[in-house]
Amino acid sequence: MVDPETVTFGGSGLDRAAELRGDDDAIAEAISTGRAACTLIWRGKPLVAEGTQDRLIRLPMDHPILAEATMSLLLGRNETGDLLFAHDISDWTPAGVDEDALNKFLDTSEQQHPALPGAIFVELRRIMTRLDARDAELAATARAVINWHVSHRFCACCGAESRPVQAGWQRSCDACGGQHFPRTDPVVIMLITRGNSVLMGRSPGWPEGMYSLLAGFVEPGETIEAAVRREVYEEAGIRVGPVGYLASQPWAFPSSLMIGCRGTALTQDLTIDPSEIEDARWFAREEILRAFAGLHPTLAPARQGAIAHFLLRNWLADINY
Structure with a gap:
């Protein structure tokens, strides 16, 4: 990679x-x-x-x-x-x-x-x-x-308005002394493969034909690996075995750290949760190649610059990824 x-x-x-x-x-x-x-x-x-x-x-x-x-x-x-x-x-x-x-x-x-x-x-x-x-x-x-x-203008401890300190990297509450720091929400995004295919989904409101890798927030008390398995099963009904780390990306929309992981699917049949995603499908490597080249009749590539595009591009470049 x-x-x-x-x-x-x-x-x-x-x-x-x-x-x-x-x-x-x-x-x-x-x-x-x-x-x-x-x-x-x-x-x-x-x-x-x-x-x-x-x-x-x-x-x-x-x-x-x-x-x-x-x-x-x-x-x-x-x-x-x-x-x-x-x-x-x-x-x-x-x-x-x-x-x-x-x-x-x-x-x-x-x-x-x-x-x-x-x-x-x-x-x-x-x-x-x-x-x-x-x-x-x-x-x-x-x-x-x-x-x-x-x-986060107001103190989470007492509700009074806080003020920026530390050159903007902290908020301080003069009423109760509370100190608050910028939050970053960990999100797992998963390159889930089964043989020559990769699992992708789409959310309502996305441009027509656009699919991307599944993703979701890490919950309190949860490891990254457990979050990958839980999110994939919740959204698409797929059980995942081994999970590994690939790369991360700060994603300021609004305040996430995208943690890119790979995982091997243990099952194939999809069960979509419509409250989570609109659709999910298995796409063959050749289909992703055509989409990246702008030649696929229905599939649009993941947004360039997003970590999903980065992970998929590297998967296409390395058969053992």
């Missing part, structure tokens, strides 16, 4: 500068001496170059747009030692925005702030394969942590 960290959103080697998160003086010095820059997030969408949409826009820390920011997050430090932040300007409301379209599975809308010519806010899933590894990791991190702040 190729390097598992070449999966989208992984492998950039970002120095997250965690030791600086509580050092307000060091952060202030970096900003005052021009050794810091920022990128912007609007309702989960990163700010990218208009036209190519292949790179995050970095702004100076004294840019006037930052007056509209509701919070700041230290993302890390680049190779020259400069700091990079993300600022959230989600309180801005563009003229004519379609609220129903925002951040949907196929959100094609773009937003341009009048103070930011040459740059647009775009749904990250649309452009994740255009960004290089570093920008993809930065965008995913910013989206996940900022979304966590939006959904």
